[in-house]
Amino acid sequence: MTLKTEPFVLNIGPVHPSTHGVFRMRATLDGEVIIDLEPVFGYLHRGIEKLAEERTFTGFIPLTDRLDYMASMSNNLGYVLAVEKLAGIKVPERAEYMRVILAEFQRIASHLVAVGAFFNDCGAFFTPFIYMFREREKIYDLFEMLSGQRVLYNYMRVGGFNQDMPDEFLPAARTLVNQIRHRLDEYDTLLLENEIAIARSKGVGILPKELAISVGASGPVLRASGVKWDLRKADPYSIYDRFEFDVPTGTAGDCYDRWRVRVAEMRQSVRILDQALKQVPGGPVKTYVPQFFHPPVGEAYAHIEAPKGELGFYLVSDGSIAPYRCHIRAPSFINLTALKEMVVGWKMQDLIIIFGSIDITMGEVDR
Amino acid sequence: MTAPALSRQLSAVSFELSSDWPGNFWLHWIIFSVILIVFVLVMVLAFVYIERRGAGRIQARIGPNRVGPFGVLQPIADAVKVMLKEDIVPFTADKIVHFLAPIVSFAPLVMIFAVVPFGNGVLLVDLNTGILYVVAIASLTSVGVLMAGWGSSNKYSLLGAMRDVASVVSYEIPMVLSVLGVVMMAGSLSLAQIVQSQNIPFIFFQPLGSLVFFIAGCAEINRSPFDLLEADSELTAGFHTEYSGMKFALFYLVEYGEALALSAVISTLFLSGWRGPILPPWLWLVGKIVVIFFVMVWTRMTLPRARIDQLMAVAWKFLFPLAILNFLITGVEVLAWPNGLPWPLIFVNFAIAGLLILAFSRRYKVGWGRVEVRELR
Numbered sequence: 001m002t003l004k005t006e007p008f009v010l011n012i013g014p015v016h017p018s019t020h021g022v023f024r025m026r027a028t029l030d031g032e033v034i035i036d037l038e039p040v041f042g043y044l045h046r047g048i049e050k051l052a053e054e055r056t057f058t059g060f061i062p063l064t065d066r067l068d069y070m071a072s073m074s075n076n077l078g079y080v081l082a083v084e085k086l087a088g089i090k091v092p093e094r095a096e097y098m099r100v101i102l103a104e105f106q107r108i109a110s111h112l113v114a115v116g117a118f119f120n121d122c123g124a125f126f127t128p129f130i131y132m133f134r135e136r137e138k139i140y141d142l143f144e145m146l147s148g149q150r151v152l153y154n155y156m157r158v159g160g161f162n163q164d165m166p167d168e169f170l171p172a173a174r175t176l177v178n179q180i181r182h183r184l185d186e187y188d189t190l191l192l193e194n195e196i197a198i199a200r201s202k203g204v205g206i207l208p209k210e211l212a213i214s215v216g217a218s219g220p221v222l223r224a225s226g227v228k229w230d231l232r233k234a235d236p237y238s239i240y241d242r243f244e245f246d247v248p249t250g251t252a253g254d255c256y257d258r259w260r261v262r263v264a265e266m267r268q269s270v271r272i273l274d275q276a277l278k279q280v281p282g283g284p285v286k287t288y289v290p291q292f293f294h295p296p297v298g299e300a301y302a303h304i305e306a307p308k309g310e311l312g313f314y315l316v317s318d319g320s321i322a323p324y325r326c327h328i329r330a331p332s333f334i335n336l337t338a339l340k341e342m343v344v345g346w347k348m349q350d351l352i353i354i355f356g357s358i359d360i361t362m363g364e365v366d367r
Numbered sequence: 368m369t370a371p372a373l374s375r376q377l378s379a380v381s382f383e384l385s386s387d388w389p390g391n392f393w394l395h396w397i398i399f400s401v402i403l404i405v406f407v408l409v410m411v412l413a414f415v416y417i418e419r420r421g422a423g424r425i426q427a428r429i430g431p432n433r434v435g436p437f438g439v440l441q442p443i444a445d446a447v448k449v450m451l452k453e454d455i456v457p458f459t460a461d462k463i464v465h466f467l468a469p470i471v472s473f474a475p476l477v478m479i480f481a482v483v484p485f486g487n488g489v490l491l492v493d494l495n496t497g498i499l500y501v502v503a504i505a506s507l508t509s510v511g512v513l514m515a516g517w518g519s520s521n522k523y524s525l526l527g528a529m530r531d532v533a534s535v536v537s538y539e540i541p542m543v544l545s546v547l548g549v550v551m552m553a554g555s556l557s558l559a560q561i562v563q564s565q566n567i568p569f570i571f572f573q574p575l576g577s578l579v580f581f582i583a584g585c586a587e588i589n590r591s592p593f594d595l596l597e598a599d600s601e602l603t604a605g606f607h608t609e610y611s612g613m614k615f616a617l618f619y620l621v622e623y624g625e626a627l628a629l630s631a632v633i634s635t636l637f638l639s640g641w642r643g644p645i646l647p648p649w650l651w652l653v654g655k656i657v658v659i660f661f662v663m664v665w666t667r668m669t670l671p672r673a674r675i676d677q678l679m680a681v682a683w684k685f686l687f688p689l690a691i692l693n694f695l696i697t698g699v700e701v702l703a704w705p706n707g708l709p710w711p712l713i714f715v716n717f718a719i720a721g722l723l724i725l726a727f728s729r730r731y732k733v734g735w736g737r738v739e740v741r742e743l744r
Contacts, residue, residue: 196670347676349675
């Protein structure tokens with residue numbers, strides 16, 4: 001008698017500890033091996049793009065916080081840049097520096113969560129996760145000092161900022177940058193040569209360079225595949241052309257590279273912060289823009305290098321106080337499109353860490 | 368029963384030697400069984416506390432500190448909470464299997480302690496096949512796990528249970544082989560005899576054997592980094608996903624009870640069990656158990672989880688050859704020095720262990736494990 005085996009379908013999510021939100025994967029397994037995978041989106045769809053049409057240009061800023069709630073400042077920045085481009089508004093020097101500082105702090109905070117959660121998916125039982133949350137909390141303390149809120153800041157405005165930073169902010173930020181630099185080395189001693197971490201992540205879930213480019217991946221996922229593409233260098237927005245920093249890239253495009261690229265990017269962010277915190281000039285932080293303003297008829301697309309990749313806002317104005325159409329190019333969503341190619345043939349356990357290494361936020365995927 | 372007999376029994380119970388131990392068989396059996404069950408329960412509560420506080424320390428947080436002084440009553444509060452929970456049985460579950468699974472996995476756990484000596488001659492029954500009994504009984508727990516996985520009619524549970532069976536079957540072999548070194552040195556399978564013959568703890572003569580035993584034991588009881596059957600980030604809670612209330616509490620008890628049993632067996636086999644100066648013997652045993660358990664907490668908090676094929680590879684490509692080599696080396700040494708090994712051999716053995724581990728760890732490749740998949744129609 002011959003025994004017959006058949007594949008079975010496993011629904012991973014929408015509520016599952018490792019889906020980082022409400023995401024569902026319909027995996028077909030042959031034993032432990034994944035032979036097919038169908039991602040199912042839309043459990044967190046709130047229609048944010050449509051809501052933009054019902055709000056004024058300023059009134060949409062709080063909703064951008066709700067996109068990628070791990071990096072709200074970056075979302076704010078991407079949106080206000082698009083509106084400023086649409087209306088042709090110049091931003092004061094001090095505000096530009098503040099934007100860079102906040103965006104880089106936000107990148108560190110987001111990457112810390114990404115790396116910590118990645119190790120949690122590997123099964124490291126929260127130790128790296130909690131270590132990294134320690135620094136993230138300090139960054140959130142800084143942001144709370146500015147905006148009064150810890151996660152959804154609603155701090156940036158079209159034309160600059162609503163209010164200047166308090167006097168304590170800069171010294172506190174400098175201290176924190178030094179602390180983070182020290183901590184990053186400390187985490188490497190825990191994780192970098194961890195035999196099991198390497199065995200789990202090296203060579204696993206390879207995203208080839210060509211595939212990464214053709215699906216439109218961006219951010220650390222693209223750079224880990226060996227493509228040197230960073231919007232801060234390729235299409236400098238704000239004042240990023242004034243700072244010295246490198247664009248770290250990986251070679252293999254595996255989970256290990258994606259994790260290492262994030263750590264390397266945090267070091268580069270520390271470098272940018274060092275320079276920016278030294279050079280912050282005085283002066284106003286806001287160009288006057290009325291609360292209800294009418295940008296000229298037209299369209300604008302502004303994109304930034306958000307922690308998770310290229311975050312773009314496409315706005316169409318018909319001359320009224322609200323955008324006629326708003327489209328958001330969400331990096332998490334587009335990075336996720338190659339998931340099936342990355343996981344087929346790997347084990348169920350690898351699926352979790354490959355998915356974790358892409359680092360998505362469901363708020364951004366479903367919008 | 369006469370009063371002197373009872374007092375003899377009680378004095379034996381308080382872990383002192385009596386001349387005609389074990390005396391009245393049935394009284395001995397009942398009292399000692401109760402003591403063992405209480406010991407397991409109390410130590411499990413202590414372990415839960417140690418693990419949670421230790422995890423707190425390692426993870427730069429405080430850990431439970433609200434219930435009782437320093438939170439020592441936290442495990443009791445947990446136990447009360449979990450017992451008051453509603454017992455939910457899934458509609459599609461195999462009711463009988465689902466009900467029996469926690470009991471089947473809990474019973475063998477207590478049975479292991481029957482042969483663990485708490486002092487000179489203080490044990491429930493001195494089996495002359497003690498270590499064989501331990502190894503055989505310990506793997507029975509996975510029958511309960513498989514029953515839980517199958518009976519829950521949940522795919523996650525079934526995946527977890529299958530992983531557990533696969534790992535237990537594989538790790539049994541290096542585990543038994545690594546024990547053989549100890550058995551040869553002691554010249555007996557009885558745990559009491561093994562402790563008696565450890566004038567120098569066997570961990571010094573058997574560094575390789577104790578390491579292999581520890582790793583294989585951790586895999587067998589599914590402690591991290593081999594906790595694939597629970598794998599909270601992948602399988603939500605693995606085989607006990609569908610359990611709640613007292614049944615879940617039993618599985619929780621089994622999880623820590625297994626760690627306790629492994630620590631007790633390791634202390635007995637390699638750390639000279641109850642032997643030690645000044646302090647009473649049972650305290651020495653408990654102290655050694657806690658030290659071993661702390662090492663387990665430490666690894667759990669530090670290391671990520673291995674993958675199922677890597678788990679198998681470690682068993683067959685790394686632990687299995689090392690255990691056989693250890694077996695051969697110990698055999699030669701015992702042949703050469705039949706009246707006990709001389710102490711300078713400790714350094715030789717440590718050097719050999721280091722070299723072998725280094726040699727075998729270099730054979731470990733990364734980046735493999737992908738399976739070619741045919742296109743589905």
